[in-house]
Amino acid sequence: MTSITRKKSEPLKLIIVGGGYAGLSALITLRNQTPEAEITLIDPRPYHLIITRLHETVHRPLDTIRVAYSLLAKRFDFIHKQQAIQFDEDMLRVWDSNKLIQLGEESLSFDYLLIATGSLPLQAVTEPDVFDLNAISLHGFATVLEQFIARTAATEKTINIVGAGPTGIQFAFEMAHVLLACHADYQLNLIEGGDILLSPFPAAIGRYVQKRLFEKHITVFKSQFYKGKQGREILLENSHSGEKSALASDLTLLLLGKKPELLLHANSSGQVVLDNKVLTHIFTAGDCSHYDDFGSNLMTSQSALRKGKAAAKNILLEAGLLRFCLPYMHQDMGYLLSLGPDDGVGWIGRKSNIISGLPAFIAKEGIEAQYDLLLAGVDSYVL
Numbered sequence: 001m002t003s004i005t006r007k008k009s010e011p012l013k014l015i016i017v018g019g020g021y022a023g024l025s026a027l028i029t030l031r032n033q034t035p036e037a038e039i040t041l042i043d044p045r046p047y048h049l050i051i052t053r054l055h056e057t058v059h060r061p062l063d064t065i066r067v068a069y070s071l072l073a074k075r076f077d078f079i080h081k082q083q084a085i086q087f088d089e090d091m092l093r094v095w096d097s098n099k100l101i102q103l104g105e106e107s108l109s110f111d112y113l114l115i116a117t118g119s120l121p122l123q124a125v126t127e128p129d130v131f132d133l134n135a136i137s138l139h140g141f142a143t144v145l146e147q148f149i150a151r152t153a154a155t156e157k158t159i160n161i162v163g164a165g166p167t168g169i170q171f172a173f174e175m176a177h178v179l180l181a182c183h184a185d186y187q188l189n190l191i192e193g194g195d196i197l198l199s200p201f202p203a204a205i206g207r208y209v210q211k212r213l214f215e216k217h218i219t220v221f222k223s224q225f226y227k228g229k230q231g232r233e234i235l236l237e238n239s240h241s242g243e244k245s246a247l248a249s250d251l252t253l254l255l256l257g258k259k260p261e262l263l264l265h266a267n268s269s270g271q272v273v274l275d276n277k278v279l280t281h282i283f284t285a286g287d288c289s290h291y292d293d294f295g296s297n298l299m300t301s302q303s304a305l306r307k308g309k310a311a312a313k314n315i316l317l318e319a320g321l322l323r324f325c326l327p328y329m330h331q332d333m334g335y336l337l338s339l340g341p342d343d344g345v346g347w348i349g350r351k352s353n354i355i356s357g358l359p360a361f362i363a364k365e366g367i368e369a370q371y372d373l374l375l376a377g378v379d380s381y382v383l
Helices: 021-033 051-058 069-076 089-098 133-139 142-150 166-181 203-215 301-319 358-376
Strands: 013-017 038-042 047-049 066-068 079-081 100-103 106-109 112-115 130-132 157-162 186-191 218-221 224-230 233-238 244-248 251-254 264-266 271-274 277-284 289-291 334-338 344-348 350-356
Touching: 013 021, 021 038, 021 069, 021 301, 021 358, 038 069, 047 069, 051 133, 051 142, 051 166, 051 358, 066 069, 069 079, 089 100, 089 112, 089 271, 089 277, 112 301, 130 133, 142 166, 157 166, 157 244, 166 186, 166 203, 166 218, 166 334, 186 244, 203 218, 203 344, 203 350, 224 244, 264 277, 277 301, 334 358, 344 358, 350 358
Parallel strands: 013 038, 013 112, 038 079, 112 277, 130 251, 157 186, 157 251, 186 218, 264 289
Antiparallel strands: 047 066, 100 106, 224 233, 233 244, 264 271, 271 277, 334 344, 344 350
16 A cells, blocks of 8 residues: 555665665665655765764774665565765756766666765865775774774874864764773874864763863863864964964874765755746755754754655655645754763754753763664654
8 A cells, every 4th residue: 555646556766875774765765665666875875884983983984874775675675786876066956857867877767856965075185194984984993993003103193183073073972992902002182173072962961071171181172273284283273363273193084074075955845946936846855955944954963854754755646536635844853962982962853952971861862763663664754
């Protein structure tokens, strides 16, 4: 049984570009509600990466946080095209008009298309002993850290993490725990471009993190921009005075965040809007999308997942007899940071409801387990 009434006897042809949180949550929702649909996923990687656990690759293999699309394709009955696809707004108009994508020499027709290409690291690097988000996503970090610890040197080793957002902070605490457990001599620095740590979050979260950083002997440098690496030093510039300085560095993580390659404007139903014209057959979700009205547009896995589910349901509504979509209204219900084993901090329900320590850690693990269940075929999310 299907949840919609088709206007034609043929099964829906659905294409999803991007297999991250938004793309996969949409795909699973579509498969659960339209068992006969023909679904194609286009993604250049052979696997889906559980990016919210990336900091755990400090002490665990990368393979433990990625799932092969070949496995998911068997589980959810879709075709995976492992190929990169480049497009711009003009091409989207052509796709919507023709209901056809040209993928190399292959033409793929569709009834509906979902763009969920996510975002890319703000800055890529090729400097020695500097690892950016892209490099860590491809190779993990456990082996790098093991080799770093094994180096023999008379002086104390210095590690710099540039970018004190949630990703940088979680990496800092994971590394501090591993280095302490290995009895390694090190100096761990966290470099923030702004004046306040975690400024977008409630002040109580920033204060808790600051306290824990002090207890872990992690030094925080604020108002400092990364300007490159020279020899065994990284170059910094004060964001206010422009004063330049250098900091010793044997290992540097450059975690400056991400941005979408092409940010798509969408109406409240998730349909792409270009020059005030709605592309009826093209939807978008995740970090590459900005929805109208009141739903959350934060670049979080939670928002990406919820947008994906909402867009999938609206695709099915648009394909039905009524052709009526529902507005995306989701607001993030919390945000939690891992601060190493058995510790965390964040808010749940309301931003004034701060939890920390072991309860926060357990709550975050519960959220991760919920996503693991989704990938296993058990959808426990309620919009």
